[in-house]
Amino acid sequence: MAKRIIIVGAGTMGQSIGRLFGQHGWTVQAVDPTEAARDGFLATVPGSSATAALEDAGQADVALECVPENLALKRKVLAALEGVVPEGAPILSNTSGLTLEEMSADMARPERAVITHFFNPGDVIPAVEVVADKDAREGLCExxxxxxxxxxRRPVRLDHAPPGFVANRIQHAIMRECLHLVDQGVASPAEIDEIVQWSVGVRMALSGPFRQRDLNGLGTHLSIAEYLYPDLCDRHDPSPTLANLVGQGHLGKRSGKGFYDWPAGEDARAAEEALRRVIALARDSAD
Known part of the structure; x- marks a missing residue:
C-alpha cells in the first residue's frame, strides 16, 4: 500500500517536493488556504489532491510543513500536524533558517519535529540539510x-543549526562579495556571472570547496588568505544595489526585472533540464 504524505503549503517548494514524493510512489495531499496555490499544486503534481483546511486532509504517514518563513505560522502548523500522523512519526519542516526550538514551541511533543531543508526545485536538487531535536527518540533522524x-536525495545531518544552516550561509557570503564588487564598480552583474559561472561554478559542480582546496594546495590557499581576507567585504547590512532594486519593485524573474530583464512567459524548463544534466554528471563523478 502506498504511503501518504500531507504537505502544508502548496507554493513553489511544496509543489516540487510533492512531485518528488509522487514520483516515488507516495500518495500526496496538499493543504493550502489559497485557491491559486491549490490549483497550481494539482496541475504540477500528478495524482495529488488538495484541500483548504488541514482538518479535511485526513491522516498520513508523514507530514511536512512548507509554509512561508513566518515563525508564528510555522509554530501553528507544526502543532496542528501532530494530529495527522501516527504517534512517534516525524513531522518535517522545510524551513531555510529558523530553529527547531523556535518553531516547535507550541507542539505537545516538540522532539518529533525534524528540519528537512530541500533546495529549489526540490525534485531536482539532491542535497537536503537535516536537523533533529536534541531530545529526539533514538533512530528518528536516521x-x-x-x-x-x-x-x-543526498541528506546531510547537521550537528546543530546556526541561522541559515550551511548552504544559505555560504550562498549569502558569496553573494555579499559579489554585490560588494558591483557597488565598488569593479564589474557588472553580468560580468561577475560570466566569471563565476565559468570558473568557481563549474568546479563546484564536481567537487566541494574543501576537496577543491586540497587539489589546489593548502599552502597556496593560506598564502592568498593572509593578504586577501582583510580586504573581503564584511558589511553587516544589505548592499545598496540590492536594496535599491527591491525598493523599485524589481524582484527578479517574478516581477520581470532584477539584475536582468525577464520577458513575460519565458519558459524555465530548458534551464531545469540543463540543471538535471549537470547533476547527472556530478553523480557519475561522485560515484
Missing amino acids: EVMTLLRGLE
Missing part, C-alpha cells in the same frame, strides 16, 4: 535520512 535516500 528514519528520516533513510526516507530521503529512498527519494534519491
Whole structure:
C-alpha cells in the first residue's frame, strides 16, 4: 500500500517536493488556504489532491510543513500536524533558517519535529540539510535520512543549526562579495556571472570547496588568505544595489526585472533540464 504524505503549503517548494514524493510512489495531499496555490499544486503534481483546511486532509504517514518563513505560522502548523500522523512519526519542516526550538514551541511533543531543508526545485536538487531535536527518540533522524535516500536525495545531518544552516550561509557570503564588487564598480552583474559561472561554478559542480582546496594546495590557499581576507567585504547590512532594486519593485524573474530583464512567459524548463544534466554528471563523478 502506498504511503501518504500531507504537505502544508502548496507554493513553489511544496509543489516540487510533492512531485518528488509522487514520483516515488507516495500518495500526496496538499493543504493550502489559497485557491491559486491549490490549483497550481494539482496541475504540477500528478495524482495529488488538495484541500483548504488541514482538518479535511485526513491522516498520513508523514507530514511536512512548507509554509512561508513566518515563525508564528510555522509554530501553528507544526502543532496542528501532530494530529495527522501516527504517534512517534516525524513531522518535517522545510524551513531555510529558523530553529527547531523556535518553531516547535507550541507542539505537545516538540522532539518529533525534524528540519528537512530541500533546495529549489526540490525534485531536482539532491542535497537536503537535516536537523533533529536534541531530545529526539533514538533512530528518528536516521528514519528520516533513510526516507530521503529512498527519494534519491543526498541528506546531510547537521550537528546543530546556526541561522541559515550551511548552504544559505555560504550562498549569502558569496553573494555579499559579489554585490560588494558591483557597488565598488569593479564589474557588472553580468560580468561577475560570466566569471563565476565559468570558473568557481563549474568546479563546484564536481567537487566541494574543501576537496577543491586540497587539489589546489593548502599552502597556496593560506598564502592568498593572509593578504586577501582583510580586504573581503564584511558589511553587516544589505548592499545598496540590492536594496535599491527591491525598493523599485524589481524582484527578479517574478516581477520581470532584477539584475536582468525577464520577458513575460519565458519558459524555465530548458534551464531545469540543463540543471538535471549537470547533476547527472556530478553523480557519475561522485560515484
